[in-house]
Amino acid sequence: MPAGLLILLYLIAALLPLGLAWAQGLTPRSIADELASGAGILALTVILAEFLLLGRYRFVARRLGTDIVMRMHQLLARGAAILAIVHPFLYTSRRAPAPDWDTQRQFFVTAEFAALWPGIVAWLLLPALVLMAIGRTTLGYRYETWRLMHGLGAALIAGFGVLHALRAGRYSADPAMGYLWLALLGVALFALIYVYVLTPMAQLRHPWRVSSVTPVALRTWEVALHPARDFTFRYRAGQFAWLNIRDSPFGPWENPFSISSAPTAGPEVRFLIKELGDFTATIGQVEPGSRAYLDGPHGHLTVTERAAPGIALIAGGVGIAPMLGTLRELRARGDSRPTTLIYGNRTEEQIACRAELEALARDHGTRLTHILSEPPEGWQGATGQVTPDLLRAHFGGPEHRQWVYMLCGPPPMLAAVEDALIDLGVPARNILSERFSYD
Known part of the structure; x- marks a missing residue:
């Protein structure tokens, strides 16, 4: 399935509840009220669809790239949080139980606590969940703790959000809309079950x-x-x-x-x-x-099967891991294409597998450049950061524009290297990167 079709299907799914609400043909209310309902419907839809952007579904990540999927997950979650936060403040209609004659709730917004409390809980949890994700490293709690809290928090937000929509929503009172919310909630919870229950069960067969x-x-x-x-x-x-x-x-x-x-x-x-x-x-x-x-x-950080005339590997710190696997594979296959590795670290002691990398440079012909930001006295290699001038010295020729570039390391380094390579005329499709960190 092409990546464009996957994105189109996601957009259709995200807009489907809004389409069903419009198709009901209810008498329009004030613009502010309609915007309030639309914001709430779209926020809940995005939250439920977020469960499919966990980066663990290979049929999605293989086509879009893990970095793109995870970045979409983050940005959409933040957008949903903004919509959910403003949603209750946009209403201008009177907050009171609708009288019998207002069957379409055209002039009243429900104020019944039984209908509102699930939404209040979800409304409080969602920004807290997003802020905890953004500030996870700053807050200093364990990664495993964060994963558990993130998963449980997301499930609670989804469940309370759907319950609120079914009890308080003007458009969600329609049976078709209600069944759609329950179906989307079922898909979202199944996504969690797949990752935390079904996948581990399958792993038991392959220890x-x-x-x-x-x-x-x-x-x-x-x-x-x-x-x-x-x-x-x-x-x-x-x-x-x-x-x-x-x-x-x-x-x-x-x-x-x-x-x-x-x-x-x-x-x-x-x-x-x-x-x-x-x-x-x-x-x-x-x-x-x-x-x-x-x-x-x-992951999609694979270059050995690509028909490029040359391969450039640019790593920072432990980001050398996929580069090492790639170089080992190229050597094992006898792949004679020119390869260049630029490997940045803070100190000389942090250079991983240094002897093997030098053997690859000697035996496989890989052009190896070490760069240290804190070099020891007498260091003969490059110093500082991976700069545009350094990249131009290695990849400034017109033939290098058709090479494939594999990047892995700290996000600031990757962003700077990507910009510099594009300035050198390298097409964006020839640049592959993976961050594992997005804030």
Whole structure:
């Protein structure tokens, strides 16, 4: 299914409740009242559709890209929150129980507490949920705690929002509209059940064992997994998976990590993991033989199958993981296309898998450039940041415009590199990036 068709279907689904409300042919009220109802209907529709933009559905992310799906999820949630917040303040009609003669509730807005309290709860929870997502790193609570609170909070908002619409909504009093709300709520809750129940149940049939945990740089480890049973995990170089190193796949304790191994290297799957807090803070203490589970593969950061004349890899910090998997795959396949790797870090001790990268530069012919923002005394390589001048020196030729560019690292670096490459004439379709962080 083309990406454009997926977006069109999403827009149709998002506007369907508004279309059903319009089709009822009720006597119009004041413009402010109609805007209030429209804002509430659209906000609730977007909230319910948000459950399908979790980044865990490969048939969607494969066509749009994980970054685009997650960015849509964030921006639409914020837009829905704004619509929901202003929705009750736009009404100008009298707030009181409608008399018998006002059968269409044309001149009155319900003030019954039984109809309003679910909406009040949802109205209070929604901005709190959005603000918690935006400020998650600033607030400092654990990632696993945030995932649990985010999922439960979203389910409560959806449920209370639909209950409010059914009890208080002028247009939602129509049976067809009511059935549509219940159907959308069912789809939304099934999306959560799919991620947190059905997917872990499927993972029980394909357990993994940790075969090794190896330090590869300062506070950075390469974790190798081997299937505990005989099955094949098919993925492409550059993709990522949700990793859960526990005895059970159920719960919010999985985290997304890029795969650093080459698909053709055998059944073992490897991940580069940096100690950043939460689960990763103790990654070096994981014992070989520990049970693990994977949900994947996910992601579109794959270049080995693309028919480009050359491949550019630009990484920052632990963003080297998908690049390493790609370089390992290119070497295993004997792919002789020119490749360039620009790898930025803060200090020399943070360069991951340095010896292997230098071997790839020597044996595979990869042009390797290390850049440090805090170089040690006597450092002979590049210093500072990945600047437009540095990119122009490597990719300023007209032949480089047809290369494919693979980017992974801190969001500010990625944004600057993308802008610089576009200024060099590289088409946006040739630039692939993945952030794992969006605020």
